[in-house]
């Protein structure tokens with residue numbers, strides 16, 4: 001096992017979602033050689049969404065998951081399904097022009113609709129709650145947030161409700177914030193329940209899932225071969241959806257993303273009325289800092305609070321205590337609340353924070369049979385669903401938005417994994433300083 005995977009598994013151990021979402025019997029590992037139309041590496045939201053879409057089109061699909069379905073970022077994230085991308089839209093405008101940037105943004109809104117449709121269509125009980133609140137930690141950031149929201153309304157036809165500094169207390173009972181923006185179309189859910197629901201929907205549509213099945217090698221060619229410890233899949237096409245763990249399977253892709261640790265703690269259920277008083281709209285909340293805090297209430301009145309950021313693959317010492325400090329800094333009224341669980345995971349950050357979708361060149365030149373979805377940069381809960389749909393359209397030869405995203409250019413982080421680190425340390429230090437200056 002790679003050190004990154006080992007550390008990722010350690011970070012997953014105390015995840016509350018695993019305790020609150022029954023997994024059922026699971027899926028058997030691959031054993032033997034099989035043929036299919038599409039082999040998918042990775043049973044997270046990106047891989048499962050593609051599996052569902054491809055199976056619905058009548059294609060034979062195998063999903064190969066090293067751990068259990070949703071054991072990566074998809075099953076233990078903050079649960080916030082938010083419009084847009086991890087990067088600001090001008091990053092996309094600079095590369096694709098305004099018209100295509102508008103198309104990209106519209107797809108991120110469709111991604112939110114798609115979650116609602118899938119929840120309803122496949123009866124996925126995953127605690128969906130409407131509403132997202134962006135909050136500013138300084139007057140300067142509040143002014144910037146207001147200008148940003150005005151631009152989203154005029155340029156992207158996406159109006160959101162601005163909240164002035166003297167009104168923000170009605171939305172969030174915290175002394176930290178100086179203004180905000182409310183978006184009723186975004187929302188939040190229990191990510192593991194949703195991921196498992198998507199897995200069952202894909203299986204019901206005909207996809208075959210394998211857990212405990214790590215892909216060790218891929219041999220490209222007219223019929224790509226995907227190798228695992230106990231079997232092989234011969235597929236017409238392959239999708240790589242392994243997030244930060246692809247490593248040696250596709251070194252060129254791995255160099256374009258950096259694994260960055262992010263952490264979550266959740267409280268015991270709070271005393272009656274307290275959770276409702278913190279965020280009366282029950283929206284998900286994110287602040288505007290670069291190393292941001294993100295939090296939301298759960299249906300059983302816990303506060304689920306994410307934040308920090310780390311370039312190191314080591315599990316932070318005293319994680320629960322450090323998350324508790326962040327919680328109490330935001331909500332001093334929770335000084336007595338007990339932290340029940342603390343966990344973390346890695347996000348796949350690209351240099352420009354834009355997603356990285358495409359198709360590897362074939363050994364003989366030209367576009368090949370191996371597609372990839374990566375670089376969600378910590379903003380993938382909603383977009384993975386749409387990404388799966390887009391890649392399925394592309395694999396089935398249908399027109400769609402995949403080509404649009406694949407025109408986004410990405411650069412490799414300089415150096416190998418060890419040289420990439422110092423650059424990121426410097427980057428994080430700079431961002432922390434910028435956040436601290438207000």
Ligand SMILES: Cc1cc2nc3c(=O)[nH]c(=O)nc-3n(C[C@H](O)[C@H](O)[C@H](O)COP(=O)(O)OP(=O)(O)OC[C@H]3O[C@@H](n4cnc5c(N)ncnc54)[C@H](O)[C@@H]3O)c2cc1C
Pocket residue numbers: 041042043044045046047064065066067068069070071072073074075076077078079080081082213214215216241242243244245246249262263264294306344345346347373374376377378379380381382384
């Ligand atoms: C702590 C945390 C909080 C987050 N909060 C939010 C949030 O609130 N909102 C938001 O939008 N996004 C959030 N994100 C990001 C979001 O979770 C991800 O963008 C999204 O889940 C990525 O989905 P994925 O399918 O690409 O990756 P994953 O869910 O990581 O799935 C990839 C899967 O591939 C498997 N795999 C890898 N290599 C192999 C191999 N060789 N063989 C077989 N299987 C393999 C892995 O085991 C893994 O299960 C958060 C992420 C983390 C870690």
